[in-house]
Amino acid sequence: INAEYGETTLERRNHLQVGLSGKRAVSFSEKKEVIPPAPQTSPPQSDEEESPTVGGFAFTMQREDAKEAQILIQQEFIKTMVARYLNISIKDTDESLKDGVILCQLLNEMRKNAVRIINMPQGEEKLSTIKATKNLTAFQKFTSMYLKGDCCTLAEIQQGELTPIYETLKKLSERFPLQSDA
Numbered sequence: 001i002n003a004e005y006g007e008t009t010l011e012r013r014n015h016l017q018v019g020l021s022g023k024r025a026v027s028f029s030e031k032k033e034v035i036p037p038a039p040q041t042s043p044p045q046s047d048e049e050e051s052p053t054v055g056g057f058a059f060t061m062q063r064e065d066a067k068e069a070q071i072l073i074q075q076e077f078i079k080t081m082v083a084r085y086l087n088i089s090i091k092d093t094d095e096s097l098k099d100g101v102i103l104c105q106l107l108n109e110m111r112k113n114a115v116r117i118i119n120m121p122q123g124e125e126k127l128s129t130i131k132a133t134k135n136l137t138a139f140q141k142f143t144s145m146y147l148k149g150d151c152c153t154l155a156e157i158q159q160g161e162l163t164p165i166y167e168t169l170k171k172l173s174e175r176f177p178l179q180s181d182a
Contacts, residue, residue, distance in 0.1 A: 074166035081169055084178060085109040094160035099127040100135025103157070106169070107142055110176035114142050133158075147171050 075093045082090055085106050090096040097103055099121070107114035115138045119131035127135075136154050143151035150171070152164035 071162055074162050077166060078162075078169060081173060082106065094162065097165060098158060098160060099132040100139050100157070101127065103139040104135050107139060107172070109178075110172060111142075115139065143168055143172065146175060 078093050078097075079090055082088060082096075082102060086102070086109060090102065101118060101120060104115040104118040108118070115135075117134075117138070119127060119135050121127040133154070136157050140151065140154050140157070147168065151168040152161070156164040
């Protein structure tokens, strides 16, 4: 059997060759599950007790917890910024920013007439995709001009990617602090 050692894929192609004893070589393909060897765990090197790991599971959980904590910090920063600049509270950070209304209003609070036209929803209706895109484009155009391109993209805002939005708003708040903060 010709097989590469150390392969970690679940599917691979094996070629069986029968020819070691001088018979004719035959080859075929088959799906075969390759199970990686169990990881070796070592005792903790510090005084702190570590949870045992199986295949990096505990490390993955710690990384997920850290990522969740980072998202919560970013959401709180955005909510606080909106509350301080606009005197309103938002519940769902991702959904509140997707139409660009709050983002454009924040810009106008930071810098007068940064966005001249903000498309607003009428009543309980959701803002149309075209109008939301116009708001987001205005926000992105302003931020890329003042932050020299180091800002979130239109796609990142539309997809609700919080980290780039947070980083952009943080840079803007440092560049254009509230008048009471200055």
